[in-house]
Amino acid sequence: MMFAVDLRHYLVLSAILFVLGIIGILSRKNSVGILMGIELVMNSAGINFVAFSKYVAADLSGQIFALFIFVIAASEVVIALAIILRIYQNKTTVDIEDIKDLKC
């Protein structure tokens, strides 16, 4: 049965989300846009963990890993936005093609 949802449907959904995030990371020039792509990729990893936790492992370990993904995503986005705000204060741009040197 094609339409009955099982593990593969969730994996294909998260694969599409992952590829959209990768396209966003590669094509955006605005660094906040790149951060949005990274968030999409992290969400797709979370869907994968929880789907495997229900269908393959049949315990709660995948949900624990999804929780740790939330922690890592939160701290990552806080640090990245602090760096972006710092660069914007000094250079008044967030375009990654105008940010060439590490010191600023």
Add this chain to the structure above:
Amino acid sequence: MTAQDVFFYIFALITLVPAFVCVFHPNILYAGLSLFGSFFGVAGIYVLLGADFIAATQVLIYVGGILVLILFAVMLSKNIYGAKFQDEKKKKILPGLLGLILLGFLVKFILTTPWNMTLTDEAPLPTVSRLGDLLLTDYLLPFELASILLLAALIGAIILARSK
């Protein structure tokens, strides 16, 4: 098709259409706002997978925290509607092709791999107490490391973002 399948397709649509807008819309403000729908769709997918606490945390942390931070950063930088924030269309062609090839490989491997599915009976639904038990027994070390990571991120962000 059961009701659960219908809900899966609805939530998949709620997830993928705003993600598509987020990647391909030229204006960064609309891209950030469309992430809102995408995160809610992922929360719905978590509910369908029987992860109630994860779904609530997704709404709290992603929608309430991360998305607000991203929109805050977008609006702090000036000229949101100016030409500087509009990406060109033709920059999307090569990453789009690369993404399509990657998606083809991923879907092929997902459909051809023999998954060892051991789904027995439905787990009892309030998962909160069992998650808490696991966090304080089997996963105690990662739990404590996560708190150290959050503290370090907090201090680092304050040091980076304060004005001189």
